Amino acid sequence: MPDRRMAAWAGRGAGILLLLSLAFPYWQAEVFAPQYPGGLRAKMYAFRVGGDAQEIDNLNHYIGLSRLDQFGRLERIASVPVAVTLAFLCWILAGLQRRKLQWLIFLAVLAYPFAFVADMAYWMRYASTHLDPTAPLKIKAFTIPIWGSGTIAQFRSVVGPQAGFYLVLAALVLLAVALARSGQTTSEEPRQARALLGAALAALLGTSAPGRAHAEPPPLQERIARAAPGAVIDLAPGVYRAPIVIDKPLTLQGQGKxxxxxxxxGTVITVRAAGVTLDGLVIQGSGESLLYEDSGVRVEAPNARIRNCRIExxxxxxxxxxxxxxxxxxxxxxxxPIDLGQRGDLVRLWYSDRPVMRRNRLTAGRDTVLWxxxxxxxxxxxxxxxxxxxxFMYTHRARVAGNRFFDNSVGAYVMYSKDVVIEKNRFEKNRGPSGSGLGLKESDAVAVLDNVFVNNRQGVFIDQSxxxxxxxxxxxxxxxAFNDIGVAMLPGVQGNVFTRNAFNDNLQQVSVQGGGPLRGNLWAENGRGNYWSDYVGYGLKGALVGRVPHSAGNAFENLADHVPFARFFAFTPAAQALDIAGRAFPIFKPKPKLVDPAPLLAPPFQGQGTEKSSFQAAAMRLPLAILALPVLLATALERKRRVRGGAPPAGAPGDAGPVLEVADLRKSFGPQE
Known part of the structure; x- marks a missing residue:
């Protein structure tokens, strides 16, 4: 029997909930980034985007996503009138006499949340497939899940419904009650309404749920499921189908075959239990989704051991x-084998303290990054x-020793970290557009000891550290040695101590990017400075330290610090003429960038990598050869003229050998030591 009183109150309640939903966000996207470990939240209301949308837009521009408020403008404008209209229809539903009209109102309200989810899914797909090609991070197009979590580049997101959306669903339930209690119904109508409402709610809550479909578990997965905790599973030579998940402590070993x-x-192996060991496996063929972070091995539990594996x-x-x-x-x-900007990281750590990485060979990835x-x-x-x-990002008390970094854009970069020891490493041929062997940015108490920096664009780069x-x-x-720039520093850098290093034949020993002198750094300690291959001072026989300080910087280097492309003219006669003018005329003499008060007369050690490449040697000698060519020609012509005019007089210098030979001569001023 109809109960118009209950139907009226249910319809009015549905209308009130629809109006109330406008005051709350329907959906939320939470973004976690290194500089925002607590997360940022973009709240999607029916008619606006709120929360931390501006900060998220600032992060999104790195991967080329447009601003959030650029999408769905017409929909947001129409949402309030539509919601108010639907609320009014809910209010009057019980008083309508025509059953078909009641059903039309119910279906219109039912379509409202479906339209919101569909519209949001459309714009998310549009945003993620129409990226700005000039963005700093180059990544493939992807699809943002409308419900669930995912990772894009170095940003992690969690997306899902909020209170406003649940209020709309509650309004639907009340409207279904109003529909069932109003007017005459057949025996089938209540059951049909319940079935329709249940199917709709299941579709709304299920179609956008996270995750990707997987096939039946492969045979190796079944073996893992049957194994007891702590078991050792020996794999015979062969190919085993993945993805697989290890959710108990065990050892999986394959002897390299x-x-x-x-x-x-997807990801080949996912480890979700503590104490898992992977030994001697060949792990291949992950997916290519940066959004899902498809990996060779993903570990989500402590005490994992990965040894003697080939992951490719x-x-x-x-x-x-x-x-x-x-x-x-x-x-x-x-x-x-894809473009560098589309690759993932060969090793990525996120909140994983005390890791140990030894004797690995990492090739053709993007980064090895520790957060x-x-x-x-x-x-x-x-x-x-x-x-x-x-x-390194915010990674403290770390040790980097005995490694070789070569042919990367940047060998190693330490950012926002403290108490890091970097010793006995070799940084070679790291020549990206802004590349360097080692870079420091806003990092404290870093010890860089006994390393070799050879043939890099910049041996060392220091930014506010x-x-x-x-x-x-x-x-x-x-x-x-033999870098384009030995050490590049920003003008405000202070608090570094340089002692017993060897600056050997870098095209420019020290560069101050932007120009100016360096202040607040020590270039000698306990009477021992550094070795400079371009030192023009002198010392006594047997002395270790020069008698006069070493001043770094000349007119051409100062020009190149201000105008980097001027380095194209290095070692040309024009550059040498500029340096000569700087030395000859005090008005043009540049201020030194740094002064080493105790320069060493010889390298303090016999380091590796001191042999110049043939290209570097040619580049260093070519200007001298050009300058010497006229002198050699003049000498040859003079000798030819003398030969034609007769033999030289007796006693005149000839080809018999040197007239004067000097050995073991040093200049000295002041009292002898």
């Missing part, structure tokens, strides 16, 4: 998230062919 292949679908043709190599005390030893990790992973140890690895060979002079950075025993 067991291949686990995902055929380009993968987007991300090893991805550790909240996985402390992991060990990666003796692995070979190679990325997919918020204190106590890291990175020893005896080889990293080549990537963007950042090693990248340390942040306070009291937390000084120490540079000792390093060989900085």
């Amino acid at each position: 067991a291949v686990i292949h995902a055929n380009g679908q 043709d993968v987007l991300f190599g090893v991805f550790l998230t909240n996985a402390p005390d992991a060990v990666l030893e003796d692995n070979v990790i190679r990325g997919k 918020f992973s204190n106590g890291s140890v990175f020893e005896d690895n080889v990293v080549e062919g990537g963007r950042y060979g090693l990248h 340390p942040t306070v002079p009291e937390e000084s950075n120490r540079w000792q025993g390093n060989l900085i």
Whole structure:
């Protein structure tokens, strides 16, 4: 029997909930970034975008996403009139006599949340497939999930419905009650209304749920499921289908002949239990989704051990998230053969303290990056062919020793970190557009000891490190040789101590980017400075330290610091003429960039990598050869003229040998030591 009183109140309640929903966000996107570890929240109301939308827009521009308020403008304008109209129709539903009209109102209100979700899905897809090609980070087009979590480049997002959307669903339930209680109904109508409402709610809550479909579990997954915790699973030679998930502590070993292949679908191996060991496996064929972070191995639990594995043709190599005390030893990790900007990181750590990485070879990836992973140890690895060979972000008390970084855009970059020791590494041929062997940015108490920086665009780059002079950075025993620029620093850098380093034949020993002198750094300690191959001073026989300080900087170098493209003219007669003018005329004499009060007369060690390349040697000698050519021609012509005029008189200098020979002569002023 109809109950018009209950139907009226249910309809009015539905209308009130629809109006009330406008005051609350329907959907929310939460973004986590390194500089915002607490997350940023964009709140999508029916008629506006609120929350931290502006900050999220600032992050989105790095990957080329447009501003959030650029999408769905017409829909937002229409949303309030539509919601008010639907609320009014809900209010009067019980008083209508025509059953078909009541059903039309119910279906119109039912379509409202469907239209919101569909419209949002359309604009999210549009935004993620129409990226700005000039964005700093080049990534493939992707699809943003409208419900769930995902990662884009180095940003993680969590998206889902909020209170406003749930109020609309509650209004639908009340409207279904009003429909069922108003007017005459057949025996089937209440059941049909319930079924329709249930199907609609299931569709709304289910179609946008996160995740990707997976096929039936592969046979290896079944073996893992049957294995007891702590078991050792020996894999015979062969190919095993993936993806697989390990959710209990066990050891999976393959003696280097067991291949686990995902055929380009998702992550090959996911570890979700503590104490898992992967040993001697060949791990291949991850997917190519930066959004889902498709990896060779993804670890989400502590105490993982990955040893003697060959991980290749993968987007991300090893991805550790909240996985402390992991060990990666003796692995070979190679990325997919795609453009550098589209690759994933060969190793990425996120909040995973005390990792140990030793004797790995990392090739053709994007970065090896450690975020918020204190106590890291990175020893005896080889990293080549990537963007950042090693990248520390907010990673303290770390040790980097015995590694070789070559043929990357940047060898290693330490950012926002403290108490890092970098020793006995070799940085070679790191020549990206703004590349350097080692870079420091806003990092304190860093010790850079006994390293070799050879044939890089910049041997070392220092940006506001340390942040306070009291937390000084120490540079000792390093060989900085044959780089375009030995050490590049920003003008405001203070608090660095340089002692017993060798600056050997860099095209420019020290550069102050933007020009000006360096202040607040020490270039000698305890009476020992650094070796400079262009030092023009002198010293006594047997002395270790020169008698006069070394002043770095000449007119042409100062010009190049202000106008970098002027380095094209280095070693030309024009550059040498500018330097001569600077020395000859005090008015043109530049102020020195730095003064080493105790320059060493010889390198303090016999470092490796001191041999010049043939190209560098030619570049250094060509200007001298050009200048010497007229002298040689004049000498040859004079000799020819003398030969035609007869033999030289007796006693005249000839080809018999030197007239005067001098050995072991040094100039000295003042009292003898």
